[in-house]
Amino acid sequence: MQTHEIRKRFLDHFVKAGHIEVPSASVILDDPNLLFVNAGMVQFVPYFLGARTPPWNRAVSVQKCIRTPDIDEVGITTRHNTFFQMAGNFSFGDYFKKGAIEFAWTLLTGPQDRGGYGFDPEKLWATVYLDDDEAISLWQEVAGLPLERIQRRGMADNYWSMGIPGPCGPSSEIYYDRGPEYGVEGGPEANEDRYIEIWNLVFMQNERGEGTSKEDFEILGPLPRKNIDTGMGIERVACLLQGVDNVYETDLLRPAIDLVSSLAPRPYVNHGHSADDVRYRIIADHSRTAAIIIADGVSPGNEGRGYVLRRLLRRIIRAAKLLGVEQPIMADLMATVRDAMGPSYPELVTDFDRIQRIAVAEETAFNRTLASGSRLFEDAARSTRAAGATVLSGTDAFTLHDTYGFPLELTLEMAAEAGLSVDEEGFRGLMAQQRQRAKADAAARKQAHTDLSAYRELMDSGPTEFTGFDELTTEAKILGIFVDGRRVPVVSHDGLDAQRVELILDRTPFYAESGGQIADEGAITGTGASETAKAAVTDVQKIAKTLWAHRVNVESGEFVEGDTVVAAVDPRWRHGATQGHSGTHMVHAALRQVLGPNAVQAGSLNRPGYLRFDFNWQGGLTEEQRSQIEEVTNQAVEADFEVHSFTTELDKAKAMGAMALFGEAYPEEVRVVEIGGPFSLELCGGTHVRRSAQIGPVTILGESSVGSGVRRVEAYVGLDSFRHLAKERALMAGLASSLKVPSEEVPDRVATLVDRLRAAEKELDRLRMANARAAAANAAAGAEQIGKVRVVAQRMAGGMSGGDLRSLVGDIRGKLGSDAGVVALIAEGDNDSVPYVVAVNPGAQDLGLRADELVKVLGSAVNGRGGGKADLAQGSGKGAAGIDAALAAIRAEIGRS
Known part of the structure; x- marks a missing residue:
């Protein structure tokens, strides 16, 4: 049976049993504890924690999972993968142990011609938690599993939790006996190579406290409702149904x-x-x-x-x-x-x-x-x-x-x-x-999941209604007031010492930060008897993607839960924000027109007057490409395209060619923003101008790398673009005046001056090195004798680099002839650095002297580090005051040899 068929049969089995099929989440979720999704239940965590109310009582999914902590072990064992598919069925306060066991058993042992996997019931074993007598009885009652094929195991094997405070409960694992050729008999307790785990049924019924390991934590008590979370390894089942020894022999690997x-x-x-x-x-x-x-x-x-x-x-x-x-x-x-x-x-x-x-x-x-x-x-x-x-x-x-x-x-x-x-x-x-x-x-x-329990009642009552697409001022009702995450009935300006105040409204025109667009600014004011109440809105964030939390500074009066208020967005702020967001769409479209369809969005940020756009691309852009992108963008602005938005089904939007952000999870119904018909079509929940000319001029400031294969374009829009261009024009006029040439000749004149400067610098370097070599010749002639070794240990002129010193020590060492010789040069370099180089000729090496050891003597006196080989070593420090002490120390060290 092919793996795709195994996957399909799992989904079909549970859909027929009244489960809602939930698509796999991205392997990237906004969770502080996870680099990647590593278990099938991760996208359902808010429901298990009670932070959100699940929209269904039963669900089924096949989740993409990635686990990389033991990456060095991959390939050594034959049943572990960094990527695997975890099939799972979930019950949120609906069926419990009996239902979970029935569903699993019927799928595993059901005939293949009726949609099952056709496993031999005589080869299946089960493990349960130590004191879970109920599960043992159910395995006997529901599956007819004999007691000798049910084993009790401890907390490390058969008690599940997320490793942090939250839901937990005993589990029951299903194993398949591969036969005596894979190991000794005796069930999973005896050999987990012969008895391979294929399914884990978690009976989520308790809440755990803090702890340090899988077994060391306190059970705080029962959950408000019992849940089921199961996980069946698709790859392991494929291994068994395809009759191969290990997962690497299956059809997908x-x-x-x-x-x-x-x-x-x-x-x-x-x-x-x-x-x-x-x-x-x-x-x-x-x-x-x-x-x-x-x-x-x-x-x-x-x-x-x-x-x-x-x-x-x-x-x-x-x-x-x-x-x-x-x-x-x-x-x-x-x-x-x-x-x-x-x-x-x-x-x-x-x-x-x-x-x-x-x-x-x-x-x-x-x-x-x-x-x-x-x-x-x-x-x-x-x-x-x-x-x-x-x-x-x-x-x-x-x-x-x-x-x-x-x-x-x-x-x-x-x-x-x-x-x-x-x-x-x-x-x-x-x-x-x-x-x-x-x-x-x-x-x-590592930390526990953000506690959203204080917001639970408000989340259950329904989402905040966003009115900001059509209006900037909205009359609303205060649903809740939170001070430092704690719900309070009233908050006032007098005596307020809280770090953070949040107002939750039933409806709002304020855009909450998302999709690269930062939140709106504005004010919330009271009405009627509370008209003296005023708060400045400094930020708006979404709670569990449903509630708009307005973070405010209360400037006067008091706000009481249940009051009617007026929420008003600063119109100038919103206008600038829409310019930035629509400008981002225009730049994206221009990038794809100039570079091709592989220039795909990898992130963005836009605020009034400014936009930043990241995209997947190898190598920097040429000046011609940057100019083309800017020109295509501004041509579209000048065309004054209509900006049209509408909602449709996700599949239909993608079929229309609407661009989506990779890794982003979208609902089944999405909002599409269209600018100029085919010019720009993207999935977007942000606010936009009504016509493209309202964006104003777009000036690309620069393009840079932000990681391997990811480039970044930054630009000003609207008045900020105009102000930037005005500064550039003033700068050019100033240069033209100073150079006494017309503006159009400034680039050529500057290039000529730069060439002259470089030539002068090269001549200065040549003269400096000539003087240094003359000094080196004198130094070799005047080498001091320390024991059996001729030594040149000297401070050189300032401004010399390590490369300069390395060239000089070679000259000096050559002039010392075959006598045992050591050359140590040190200088005050640029940017407060102190470069130094040590060379030791073969004669000195025969006496036990090594450059890589002597260079450490210099380094210790000038707060430096260095290294190299026996004949040549170099380093750099930062303590110029220690140069004389360094030279004295190296002479003393040579004298001890």
């Missing part, structure tokens, strides 16, 4: 392995833990995970989700290299993932060009990084051999891993080719220290 095997000199033989087989599995696993992450809007970067994606892609490239694949492989791998996963995840097909482009760009960049890292390895290997050692240090191996992304296995292979071994213990010690720091940092950031 094997194609990637076959592709690589066709290119590699050594085939995939599935020998379990062999190094090559692990590499094949890494490539197969990481390829589809990377494709899913890119499809949900992530680009490679150096932190957070971008770093995880970069690491996945680089591990693919490294594994392919170690298998002997020399040619680029990423484009074909992404196509293989698209073909295998596309039937379940159509975004991999529709967005394939962007996914493939980002993956290929990272492959190209990392191949250059590999070349740089290889040079570092060669230097480390050369230094190791020069010191008479045969073991590459753990520090060198760690630097290769941490700086260049070299895994230990790559360093080991390169070291073996160079006739060296590696200090693996030292490397692992440094890695352990890094992991401890990372865990401590993660633990410090």
Whole structure:
């Protein structure tokens, strides 16, 4: 049975049983505790916590999940993936243990010709929590499972929580017996390789308190209502139903392995833990995970989700290299993932060009990084051999891993080719220290979910009505007042010492920050007997996407819950905000017209008079492209296009070609903003001008990189654009006056002056170095004798760089001849730096002197750091006052040799 069919049967089974099918959420959710969605129930957490009321009593989903904490173990075990599909059914105060067991059992054991999976009931086992006698009875009653195939297990295995205060409860897991060839008998307690877990039924009935582990927390009491949360691993079920040994042999992963095997000199033989087989599995696993992450809007970067994606892609490239694949492989791998996963995840097909482009760009960049890292390895290997050692240090191996992304296995292979071994213990010690720091940092950031219980009553009563599309002033009723997150009946100006005051209204014209548009500013005033009440609105945020929380400064009077007030947006603020937001749409459309459809939005920010737009693109824009984008944008402004908005179904909007932000979750009914017919069509909930000419001139300020494969354009609009252009004009007029040329000749005149300045600087550098070399010749002639060593230890003229000093020590060392000699030069460089260089000739090295050791003597006196080799080393410090002491110290050190 193919994996897509397994997935479909799960959904169909529960839909027929009255469950609402809920599409998979993006793997990126706005949750402070999660880098990626890592469980099927994550999108339902607000319902389990009681923060929001679920719109249905029963739900079913197949959720995209990503878990990367143990990424280094991928491919070693044969049933774990970084990406997996978690099928789950959920009950919110509806059925409980009996229903969950019935639904699971009938699907698992139901005949395949009737929509089931057809598992042999005699091969299924169940585990329950230690004291859950009810679950044991139900397994016997509902499934006819004999007592000997039901095992009790402790809290670590059969009691579920999110790891933080919140809902929890006992669980019951279903296992499949793969047979004696996979291990000893005795159920899951005896062997979890033979007895493989396929489904976990969580009976969510309690609330947990604080704790430090899976087993160390207090049960605070029962939840207001009992819920069901289950998770069935699609990949594991596919493994069993397709009759293969491991998940990498299933229909969704094997194609990637076959592709690589066709290119590699050594085939995939599935020998379990062999190094090559692990590499094949890494490539197969990481390829589809990377494709899913890119499809949900992530680009490679150096932190957070971008770093995880970069690491996945680089591990693919490294594994392919170690298998002997020399040619680029990423484009074909992404196509293989698209073909295998596309039937379940159509975004991999529709967005394939962007996914493939980002993956290929990272492959190209990392191949250059590999070349740089290889040079570092060669230097480390050369230094190791020069010191008479045969073991590459753990520090060198760690630097290769941490700086260049070299895994230990790559360093080991390169070291073996160079006739060296590696200090693996030292490397692992440094890695352990890094992991401890990372865990401590993660633990410090981890927190419970934001407590929305104070807003629960208001959320249940319905969403805030937004009137701001049609009016800027609205009469409204105060539904709730919150001071520092606590609901109060009244708030007044007198004696107010709160940090934050929020007013929740039943309707409002204020736009709440979202979609890149910052919140409106304005005022809320009282009416009738409360007309003296006035509050300045400084921010508006959405609570659980339904309530508008107006954050205010109370300036006079008092506000009482239930009062009628007038909410008024500052019209000038709104006008500027609409200019910025509509201008963002125009720039986006112009980018795609000039650069093509791959210039896809990756984020934006707009406020009155200003816009910032991030988009996926490799490499900087040319000056011609920037000019074209600005011209196309302003031509559309001048065309005075009508700005039209309407609501429609999400699928219809996408079919019309409306652009959506990658990674954003949209409801079934969406708002579409159309500017000039086909010129710009986007999904957007923001406020806009009525005609494009109202945006005013758009001036692009610049374009820059904000991460690998992501560029940023910034621009002024409206009066801010005019003011910027006026400043530019005044600046140009000033330059023309100073240079005494017409404005149009200023660029050529400035270029001529710059050329002259550079020529003068080169001549000054030449004269300075000539003087320095003359001084160096004198220094060599006057070298002092310290013991058996001729020594030149000298302060050089200011303004010299490390490169200058390195050139001079070579000249001086050459003039010292074959006698044992040491040259140490130090100077006051630019920007308060103190560069220094030490050279030691072979004669001095024979006496035990090393440049890389002497350079540390200089560094200690000038607060510097440095390093190098036995014959040449250099460094830089910041303590110029210590230069004389540094030279005295190095003379003393040589004298002790």
